Amino acid sequence: MLVAFPQMGDFNIPLESLFNNFEIDTLSSPPLTKKTLDLGVQYAPESSCLPFKLVLGSFIESLEEGAEALIIAGGNGPCRFGHFGELAKEVLESLGYEFEFYILEPPVSSIIETITELSSDFSWFKALPALWLAWKKLIIIEELKKYRLKAGIGLNRERSHKLDNKYLQLVSKAETSRELTRIKEKFQLELDKLVSVQDSAGVKIGLVGDIYTILEPFANLDIERRLNHLGAVVNRGVFLSDWIKENIIYSGLGLSKNHNVAEAAKDYLKVKVGGLGFETVGKTVLYGRQGYDGIIQLSPFGCMPEIVAKSALDEVEQDLELPVLNLVVDEHSSATGVQTRLEAFVDLLQRKKG
Amino acid sequence: MKGYLGIDVGSVSINIVILDTDGEVMKKLYLRTKGQPIKIVQQGLKDLSQDLPENLEIKGVGTTGSGRNLIGVIVGADTIKNEITAHAVAASHIVPKVQTVLEIGGQDSKITILRNGIVVDFAMNTVCAAGTGSFLDQQASRLGIPIENFGKLALKSENKVRIAGRCSVFAESDMIHKQQMGHNIEDIIAGLCEALVRNYLNNVGQGKDILDPIVFQGGVAANKGIKKAFEDALETEVTVPEHHDVMGAIGAGLLAKEKIEQSGEETSFKGWEITDVDYTPSSFECDGCSNLCEVIEIRMEGELIARWGYRCNKWDLT
Numbered sequence: 001m002l003v004a005f006p007q008m009g010d011f012n013i014p015l016e017s018l019f020n021n022f023e024i025d026t027l028s029s030p031p032l033t034k035k036t037l038d039l040g041v042q043y044a045p046e047s048s049c050l051p052f053k054l055v056l057g058s059f060i061e062s063l064e065e066g067a068e069a070l071i072i073a074g075g076n077g078p079c080r081f082g083h084f085g086e087l088a089k090e091v092l093e094s095l096g097y098e099f100e101f102y103i104l105e106p107p108v109s110s111i112i113e114t115i116t117e118l119s120s121d122f123s124w125f126k127a128l129p130a131l132w133l134a135w136k137k138l139i140i141i142e143e144l145k146k147y148r149l150k151a152g153i154g155l156n157r158e159r160s161h162k163l164d165n166k167y168l169q170l171v172s173k174a175e176t177s178r179e180l181t182r183i184k185e186k187f188q189l190e191l192d193k194l195v196s197v198q199d200s201a202g203v204k205i206g207l208v209g210d211i212y213t214i215l216e217p218f219a220n221l222d223i224e225r226r227l228n229h230l231g232a233v234v235n236r237g238v239f240l241s242d243w244i245k246e247n248i249i250y251s252g253l254g255l256s257k258n259h260n261v262a263e264a265a266k267d268y269l270k271v272k273v274g275g276l277g278f279e280t281v282g283k284t285v286l287y288g289r290q291g292y293d294g295i296i297q298l299s300p301f302g303c304m305p306e307i308v309a310k311s312a313l314d315e316v317e318q319d320l321e322l323p324v325l326n327l328v329v330d331e332h333s334s335a336t337g338v339q340t341r342l343e344a345f346v347d348l349l350q351r352k353k354g
Numbered sequence: 355m356k357g358y359l360g361i362d363v364g365s366v367s368i369n370i371v372i373l374d375t376d377g378e379v380m381k382k383l384y385l386r387t388k389g390q391p392i393k394i395v396q397q398g399l400k401d402l403s404q405d406l407p408e409n410l411e412i413k414g415v416g417t418t419g420s421g422r423n424l425i426g427v428i429v430g431a432d433t434i435k436n437e438i439t440a441h442a443v444a445a446s447h448i449v450p451k452v453q454t455v456l457e458i459g460g461q462d463s464k465i466t467i468l469r470n471g472i473v474v475d476f477a478m479n480t481v482c483a484a485g486t487g488s489f490l491d492q493q494a495s496r497l498g499i500p501i502e503n504f505g506k507l508a509l510k511s512e513n514k515v516r517i518a519g520r521c522s523v524f525a526e527s528d529m530i531h532k533q534q535m536g537h538n539i540e541d542i543i544a545g546l547c548e549a550l551v552r553n554y555l556n557n558v559g560q561g562k563d564i565l566d567p568i569v570f571q572g573g574v575a576a577n578k579g580i581k582k583a584f585e586d587a588l589e590t591e592v593t594v595p596e597h598h599d600v601m602g603a604i605g606a607g608l609l610a611k612e613k614i615e616q617s618g619e620e621t622s623f624k625g626w627e628i629t630d631v632d633y634t635p636s637s638f639e640c641d642g643c644s645n646l647c648e649v650i651e652i653r654m655e656g657e658l659i660a661r662w663g664y665r666c667n668k669w670d671l672t
Contacts, residue, residue, distance in 0.1 A: 035644035035645075161666075161667065222665075311561075323474060340420070340478075341438070341478060343435070343439070344436045344438035344473075347436070347438075348439075348472075348475075351473060
């Protein structure tokens with residue numbers, strides 16, 4: 001059975017690795033484009049958020065390319081994400097598609113259940129190394145990303161883009177953990193060679209906000225590259241591995257490892273408000289303490305957790321004298337408008353620093 | 355004699371100023387964009403060039419506004435800056451202690467907060483254009499009142515009517531309803547001004563610390579009714595600078611001046627002759643992937659000089 005996942009950042013690579021190790025065939029869903037978005041907007045409820053529209057569009061494209069089973073993560077809590085799977089299933093069925101549908105709910109055992117159902121060849125002997133390799137792939141991809149973000153401002157846009165793609169391919173094909181470590185080392189060496197001296201704006205910006213909007217460059221109009229291009233150093237407060245640890249592994253054991261985020265947020269927000277609202281506030285305070293010059297909060301239009309976080313951020317902004325730019329995106333977002341705001345924000349930070 | 359050129363290419367208007375070495379306005383032009391930015395800028399520069407002091411030498415050129423990149427390429431700009439920064443720079447040049455800049459243009463409205471001459475916060479309207487110049491224009495022409503008289507009429511009102519201003523479509527139907535109820539036109543217009551200001555403050559100005567001195571600029575600042583409504587709502591005086599309609603261009607000119615003075619470089623201004631050069635913009639849809647980007651090309655006398663509008667690197671000019 002041919003399995004597909006919705007496109008989000010480069011998350012498909014570890015997932016494909018995991019499933020392929022159990023002899024389950026996967027389909028790489030096509031990269032998100034305007035067509036994906038158009039499909040999503042056409043068939044999703046009008047008031048659903050941009051991430052849902054993209055997930056739905058991505059599912060439709062995969063089904064058109066022959067996917068027979070769709071897999072998405074679920075979850076609970078008051079963010080619409082937990083509802084994506086059910087809603088997408090209904091919309092797709094009403095469009096007449098036939099497919100198997102799996103929603104991976106925390107804890108981690110649901111992943112194993114899905115795999116045992118799909119795989120003719122399941123054994124625990126295989127499962128542990130396969131899970132470990134997939135996890136390692138996710139971590140390596142994030143480490144490449146972190147390294148790239150650090151080196152970002154001096155990079156030649158076109159060549160570094162090619163380099164990213166080349167190494168993502170290598171990660172995708174890698175079969176052992178040791179191979180992955182070598183890939184990382186080689187990537188760093190090659191990337192260093194592409195860094196040239198370029199005007200730096202001398203400012204450091206932290207990205208916080210909704211997980212999908214931050215992870216998927218198509219959804220955020222490639223904000224990291226735009227900021228790098230303006231000479232700003234960027235770091236992200238959101239990585240998928242952190243989310244998985246917190247929401248799938250620890251929460252299954254009734255634990256939380258988010259102590260420093262909770263400690264940082266405590267004067268502004270004491271309870272979780274769904275999505276990453278709580279983390280947005282905590283990470284912003286942490287960035288402030290680490291001497292970042294500014295924060296950009298990214299969220300899709302109508303994202304409730306981020307709206308709650310925003311009202312707390314207004315206070316953080318004043319207390320820490322840390323400028324925060326709220327960027328709201330939806331299918332109507334124009335690149336020109338986003339670019340203007342980013343340019344003005346970088347100017348602001350630069351002039352403030354003097 | 356030295357001068358600096360500032361050009362603000364907006365969606366509704368194109369403003370051009372020439373500043374002297376103190377940053378004072380020597381010449382200014384306010385033109386309608388009419389969807390043809392290149393032609394209008396060329397025409398504007400031509401008009402300006404015919405009426406210049408004998409020995410004027412342009413030392414720097416800056417562009418801003420949504421067409422800043424396009425016109426920047428054509429005139430040979432030394433600085434190409436976003437309109438938020440340009441407006442703030444102009445406001446603090448004219449009112450050095452300014453702490454709040456309210457700005458309403460043709461299609462967008464923004465608020466900029468400054469402290470000690472530095473921008474510390476800004477916001478721009480995102481999903482709503484209910485309070486911008488285009489909407490006022492539309493209402494003025496519907497009521498058959500020249501836009502220039504709109505504000506003056508509002509000031510005559512003694513008993514303004516409450517208009518629903520959250521959305522321009524509902525504001526219009528509410529106005530029609532109030533007209534049909536028999537309210538007089540001055541009261542309705544005053545009510546509309548108040549509604550727009552309420553909408554602006556709740557939307558763009560939400561959560562912002564609005565402190566004195568306050569400067570109100572942009573095309574809509576000419577409207578005395580809106581200025582009065584701001585003063586009533588904020589319970590303080592609001593300053594409308596003399597050149598409120600070309601502040602973006604002034605900011606662009608000042609930024610060019612700053613850059614040239616700091617770097618000591620020669621300007622890249624292509625000279626007044628550009629008004630006679632033939633620039634042809636054209637566009638095509640790239641079918642390289644399903645993004646179907648609309649790529650725009652600018653040709654100067656047939657030679658390709660700039661290209662943009664695409665997501666990947668496929669069409670980069672090397």
